[in-house]
Amino acid sequence: MALDTAIAKADPLPPGDDEPRRPSLKRFGGSRLGGLILALNLLSLLILFVGALALNEWRRGLIEARQETLIAQAELLANVLADKEYTVGEPNPQFNVEKAPLLLRDNFIPAGQRARLFDLDGLLVADSYAVTEIIPGQALPPARPAGTPPIQVEPGLASRNEAAVERARSALAAEVEAALDGEAQAGLRRSESGDRVVSVSIPVRHVQQVLGVLTLEAGDVDETLAAQRRALMPFALVALFVNLLGSLLMHLFVARPVMRLSAAADEVRLQRARAISLPDLEGRRDEIGDLARSLETMTETLSDRMDAIERFAADVSHEIKNPLTSIRSALETLPLVRTEAQREKLTALLQQDVRRLDRLITDISNASRLDAELARDRPRTIDLTTLLTEIVGVYEAGRKPGEPRIAFEPPAGDHILVLGRDGPLGQVFRNLIDNARSFSPPGGLVRATLLLDATDPDRPAHVRIDDDGPGIPPENLETVFQRFYTSRPKGTAFGANSGLGLSIARQIVEAHGGAIRAENRTDEQGAVVGARFEVALPPAGLGRRG
Structure with a gap:
């Protein structure tokens, strides 16, 4: 029968693909896509994590190296400042307030560094910014045209700046006080200008007596951190690229196919196609x-x-x-x-x-x-031996004179079990027996045989229904299973058979995963002596009844 709409047929599935698939142990949670998504997300996080660890170690190393350099410089200057040329007074020497600042001026202090000298009371003796020509600060902005409104200063800015300066001075005072106890100090703190500085404070000793503290500061910490952030950018960009790639792959391999499947399902729903086919x-x-x-x-x-x-x-x-x-x-x-x-x-x-x-x-x-x-009806385990015994017993109990007898030959010892529905399977065997009786001569014999066929491992449970009728024309061995096909023997009342019995039997058997076929029985000379219908069913197991 021609269809109104075309059905696009895909390539047939490989054998076994029509069965439900079980998740593979090689998949993450039974999902390939889930494993791919997890791997991409973990990869991007791993890149950021490794980059952060690497840069954190690099930052710590830079700061420690900067501190070691400042300590070496400070110790050198402290040894010079402890000399008698820069001290006065015996037996309690003090810094020479005239010569000590000259040492800070005459010695090279690199740009971005600041040296300060404090006496035993923590009072400032010399400041490299005060004795050199280096003026800290930032360049002034360009002049604005006349008549430009004044720049509005944020309320409270001055008080906040004063508080920040006071906190910076307190941190410096605490560092100097700790160094006056005889222990060198090193660390990060804020300067009066609000910048982060690497600071070391070294006690200046004359023999064993502490004369004061020399503090060296390096104000290039922010530049170091900015360089660190710039170094982190490649890692961040790589992580961003991995995330974008993961999103793109999700779109290409998940979102778009699902959208295509949805569109194909809509085509079927709108009856513009009869089947989904996306090879x-x-x-x-x-x-x-x-x-x-x-x-x-x-x-x-x-x-x-x-x-x-x-x-x-x-x-x-x-x-x-x-x-x-x-x-x-x-x-x-x-x-x-x-x-x-x-x-x-x-x-x-x-x-x-x-x-x-x-x-x-x-x-x-x-x-x-x-x-x-x-x-x-839910499938359950059925004993074919018991089922066929009961069916044959009913036929024999209601047999009238002249009607064919029904004989059942059970398997030797073993009861054959199948998984199915006893009602439909019983209808199959009744249809086959009724068909065999209708073609058997009066007083004839219909034989039902149950056996195990070792040559058919998928469907070893075989039921054969044999009759002694005229047989089936060879060209109709398959046609007999079509709907409304009838080939009535002589003497059969017209209309007694609808032609649906064998068709129903095949439908039920195939629904149970089995197969049914018809053939002619022949004698030694090759003459047809009757027909045989054989049903093959997959087993649920074999059990021996005591």
Whole structure:
């Protein structure tokens, strides 16, 4: 039957792909994409972490190296300042307030450094900024045109600046006081200008007596930290690039495919297509590929079911029209009948067509409810030996004279167990037995055999139904399973078979993961001696009953 809309078919799935996939142990939490996302995020964090650690160590090393340099310079100057040339007074020497500042002036003090000398009372004796031509501070801004409004000074700025200067002086005083106790001091603090400085304070000793403290400051800490931040930028940029790359990969490999699947699902919903087919996504070996293959399989299954429903509706319409046409013709002819014999003949024909129509409607109703019944009933372990024994016993108990006998041959010792639904499976065996009885001669024998077939490891549980009828034409060994196919033996009442029994049996068997086939039995000379229907089912296990 031609479809109104085209169905794009993808390449068939490899064997076993129609089964649910179990998460691989190689995946993070069963997810390839989850592992990729986690790895990218951890990588970006690792880059920042390593960069921060590396730069922190570098910063600490620079500051410690700066402190060691200042300590070496301060100790050198302190040794010179302890000389008698720069001290006065015996036996309690003090700094020579005239010569000591000259030492700070005559010795080279690098730019960005400041040297200060304090006496034993912590009072400032000399300051390199005061005895040199170096003037600290910043360049003045360019002059503004006349008439420009004055710059508004933030309220409270002056008081805050004074407080900052006072805190800086207190920190310096504490450092000097600690150095006067005889221990060299080194650390980071704020200067009066608000800049961070590396500061060392060395006690100046004359023999063992402390004369005062020499403090050296290096004000290039901010420049060092700025260089550190500039060095951190490459790490930050690399981390940003990794995050952007991860976002791009998420968009390309997750967001866009999901959007495409959503659009394809909308196409199916709007009936512009009957199945989802995205071969490029189905070839992926991650969750998106699993989702695409599952959606394709689902929509193809729904499409096949819709096609089957359409074909079933067309077949039903055709089959029902035949008895209805016969009934209408008989009713139209009935008023024209003159003799009672002809009237009885037409009445018998009407009754036969009504029975045929009733049988058709009953079988059609059973077939239409089959999918719903299979979906509602949960599979459970079924003992085929017990099931077939009960079915055959019912037939034998209700057998009338002249009807074929039913014989059951169970397996030797073992009870064969399958996973399924006893109601539908019982219907399969009843349909096959009814079919065999209808083709068997009066007083004949229908044999039901249950066995294990070691040559079929996937479906070892085999049930065979044999009859002694005329057999099946070779060209119809597959056709007999089609809906409404009937090939009535002579003597069978017309309309007694709807042609749905074998079709229903195949539908139930395939729903249980099994297979059903038909073949002819032959004797040693090759002559057909009957038909055989064989059902193969996967086992739930083998158990021996005591």
